[in-house]
Amino acid sequence: MSDHSHKELPFWRKYIFSVDHKVIGIQYAVTGLLFLFFGFCLVMLIRWQLAYPGQELPFIGSWFPETQMIGGIMLPEFYYQLGAMHGTIMVFLGVVPLAVGGFGNYVVPLQIGAPDMAFPKLNMMSYWLYFIGGVLMLASFFVPGGSAQSGWTSYPPLSVIAAGGQTWWLIGMAFLINSSLLGSVNFIVTIIQLRAPGLSFNRLPFYVWAQFVTALLLLLAFPPLMAAAVLQLMDRLAGTSFFIPTGLVVNDAITHFVGGGNPILWQHLFWFLAHPEVYVLILPAMGIVAEIIACNTRKPLYGYKALVYSVCFVGFMSFVVWAHHMFLTNMGTTMSTFFQITTMIISIPSIVILTSLILSLWGGSIRFNTPMLFAIAFLPMFAIGGLTGLPLGLAAADIHLHDTYYVIGHFHYVVAPGTIFALFAGVYHWFPKATGRKMSEFLGKLHFFPSLVLMNCIFTPMLIMGLAGALRRMYDPTQYAHAQAVQPLNVFISISAFCLALAQIPFIINFFYSIFWGKKVDDNPWQATTLEWATPTPPPHGNFLKAPEVYRGPYEYSVPGQKKDFWPQDMKGAN
Amino acid sequence: MTQNYYGWGLPIDISTHGAGIDKLIWIVHIAMVLLFVGWLLFFVYTLIRFRERPNHKAEHHGKHFKLPTYVEILVAAFEVFLLLAFAMPLWNQAKNQMPPDDKALHIRVIAQQFAWNIHYPGKDGIFGKTSPNLMDSSNPVGLDSSDAAAKDDVVTINQLNIPVNTPVIVKLSSKDVIHSFTLPVMRVKQDVIPGQSIPVWFQATQTGDFEIACAQLCGLGHYRMRGFFNVQTQEDFNKWLQEQAPK
Known part of the structure; x- marks a missing residue:
């Protein structure tokens, strides 16, 4: 930082190709929010088709080209493109960049009292690789044959024989994977090396712990997917057959694949990433929730050590549960027993984390501001998501529930009203640090309450549909007799989803309005203890006016005998 | 097809082996609902009791709870029970107990x-x-x-x-x-x-x-x-x- 902290940088170095972790964090966050919005738009198109299959999309139906909709009626090609890209965009371009790239970059160096990330240029490269990956994914909608359409899981052989967009998907993923790898190395080094004097590991805010474990997961889980993506690319372009068995007959014509590959290999490589990826989605969210709960209950977290051990244990276990996504791929008793046991084991530390967060509320003086509302709503929503994972983790119950809407309901409870609520909480909580202004409480509550109700109106019926056996990835859900009884739920879910979109309008207004006209606040508007609130607002390049020193743990709230109810980590002596 | 076999619950089961699967799904869901409702009541009670209000202060040294440890042990025991009593035997039945070749x-x-x-x-x-x-x-x-x-x-x-x-x-x-x-x-x-x-x-x-x-x-x-x-x-x-x- 020393070489450019004193002279004024040109605009493009300061705001576009910046090496400042805060600018990169905001770039990541804004891009991630835009992708979340775009991914939500894709799913609203899907929801129209599911509620009113074969009916003309009103108002905007005629805007789509004939390769996507004819007379406003969606084609199966487009439906399956939307499905694959909704998943890809939400996970890889929306939630992870916002949770890790956005909040991680902005908050972690501040919370550990560092002037920046350990490798600022690597950090900038990480963002721009992500940006290119995103552009490739978006561009793939316009290539002949359209974007990827074999699900976000891209199972071969289907993905290998699919139209051109799949190649773009694989190349886009390669950029996103490398972006995450650069980011994760940077986080690990930063957290180990750049902590302020006195900030030992047992004084780290829980959020930093969560990001630390997340970075380790990204570092170790993504390379196998990178390898798998290259192999699939070779199968598509170079005539290899890593994932394709010999003698494949497609459209009554025998294909050229003769290498004797195995499609299950892809599934192992994919889920070896994609299960830890679930924890990449959830751990930063838990970290955000923990910070906000401690601050707004005005008391320390319950069981800090149990939380830290649990988050490390969850991280480790997340590498040995992947095949519970694959029970129905002809898995024998030995394998299925192993993966069922590991899946049951991983539920225990998750329960410990959730329990600690709830017990943290006990004995507090709870402020119900907008960030806190989102943070506490995360708890029951994540609980439903976690509990519904239980039957899916048992191979026998999976026979009925696999590939039904039960699965969709389960993981959306974890990620949508779970993680995304936590991310909203984070936006409301750290907005004043980044802008010097608070977001409106009124608009915040207008955002929160309808969102909470509507999220449940969307995802609870999915669990019911799944129990009735309604299968996922159906362009026309009315084809099957066994799914007809629950079809009215599809209409209800879709209407709720459209209303949920309306419920986001207060957030969008609030976000932009507050940047310019929000209520001005001082450096520490929530009276919090952690180091990010010890910087000027917004923090300048280099962050701290004077390198901070840490004297105590992260959550010294309401300490008896102190004048104020918060005792900042960097305050020397009594309060 | 005149008869309607399907409603809002699980589809009808006409198999000899499916009853075990359905029972497993039911037991898990009953346990899930009990756990969630009990948990939710405690959660809502906590939010109301410890809301911010004049003359109410947060306690720095919070109460230590023993009950959650027992609940966690109970959940773990229940999971072991599910695995041993249902999941493993059912999977074994599906995979390893094929009917004899000449009878099928x-x-x-x-x-x-x-x-x-x-x-x-x-x-x-x-x-x-x-x-x-x-x-x-x-x-x-x-x-x-x-x-x-x-x-x-x-x-x-x-x-x-x-x-x-x-x-x-x-x-x-x-x-x-x-x-x-x-x-x-x-x-x-x-x-x-x-x-x-x-x-x-x-x-x-x-x-x-x-x-x-x-x-x-x-x-x-x-x-x-x-x-x-x-x-x-x-x-x-x-x-x-x-x-x-x-x-």
Whole structure:
């Protein structure tokens, strides 16, 4: 930082190709929010088709080209493109960049009292690789044959024989994977090396712990997917057959694949990433929730050590549960027993984390501001998501529930009203640090309450549909007799989803309005203890006016005998 | 199909093995609801009791709770119970306790985009030779007509008929991509993987007209890869098979 902290940088170095972790964090966050919005738009198109299959999309139906909709009626090609890209965009371009790239970059160096990330240029490269990956994914909608359409899981052989967009998907993923790898190395080094004097590991805010474990997961889980993506690319372009068995007959014509590959290999490589990826989605969210709960209950977290051990244990276990996504791929008793046991084991530390967060509320003086509302709503929503994972983790119950809407309901409870609520909480909580202004409480509550109700109106019926056996990835859900009884739920879910979109309008207004006209606040508007609130607002390049020193743990709230109810980590002596 | 078998709960179960699966699903859900409701009551009570208000202060040294440890141990014990009492025996039953070969009806199902080809061995009980090189639209399973055992074989498309109260072993294979052979009323779901031949077994307890579904995204026509699954009396089944036999 020393070489450019004193002279004024040109605009493009300061705001576009910046090496400042805060600018990169905001770039990541804004891009991630835009992708979340775009991914939500894709799913609203899907929801129209599911509620009113074969009916003309009103108002905007005629805007789509004939390769996507004819007379406003969606084609199966487009439906399956939307499905694959909704998943890809939400996970890889929306939630992870916002949770890790956005909040991680902005908050972690501040919370550990560092002037920046350990490798600022690597950090900038990480963002721009992500940006290119995103552009490739978006561009793939316009290539002949359209974007990827074999699900976000891209199972071969289907993905290998699919139209051109799949190649773009694989190349886009390669950029996103490398972006995450650069980011994760940077986080690990930063957290180990750049902590302020006195900030030992047992004084780290829980959020930093969560990001630390997340970075380790990204570092170790993504390379196998990178390898798998290259192999699939070779199968598509170079005539290899890593994932394709010999003698494949497609459209009554025998294909050229003769290498004797195995499609299950892809599934192992994919889920070896994609299960830890679930924890990449959830751990930063838990970290955000923990910070906000401690601050707004005005008391320390319950069981800090149990939380830290649990988050490390969850991280480790997340590498040995992947095949519970694959029970129905002809898995024998030995394998299925192993993966069922590991899946049951991983539920225990998750329960410990959730329990600690709830017990943290006990004995507090709870402020119900907008960030806190989102943070506490995360708890029951994540609980439903976690509990519904239980039957899916048992191979026998999976026979009925696999590939039904039960699965969709389960993981959306974890990620949508779970993680995304936590991310909203984070936006409301750290907005004043980044802008010097608070977001409106009124608009915040207008955002929160309808969102909470509507999220449940969307995802609870999915669990019911799944129990009735309604299968996922159906362009026309009315084809099957066994799914007809629950079809009215599809209409209800879709209407709720459209209303949920309306419920986001207060957030969008609030976000932009507050940047310019929000209520001005001082450096520490929530009276919090952690180091990010010890910087000027917004923090300048280099962050701290004077390198901070840490004297105590992260959550010294309401300490008896102190004048104020918060005792900042960097305050020397009594309060 | 006049009778309506399907409602909002689990689909009806007409299999000999499905009751265990349904019971497992019920027990897990009852436990989940109990746990969640108890938890939610505590959560709401805590939020109300410890809300910010004048003259109320947070306690730095919070209460230590013992109960959660017991609840966690209880949950772990319950999970062990589920594994030992249900999940493992049921999976073992599905995978390792196939009915004896001579007692069961053998059928091959060859999946393709977007149809189920059903292959019965015919009177001789032996499947004729097949080869991918012979597959075309008139010979969907690639049956080798020079093989004597192939002469009486029956091939239907999207029409799986079985006799009631008879164990059935279906060997699943795929010509092109991964499909998933699903009989909702029979609690059968098994991925069909090209390059592999995967057996599943089941036994029906009542007659009726049901459906085969594909549960794994297999291409643009995935949503209409629907087959008919009819469970008949032994006589009706014999008669039907007779009618289908090559003349």
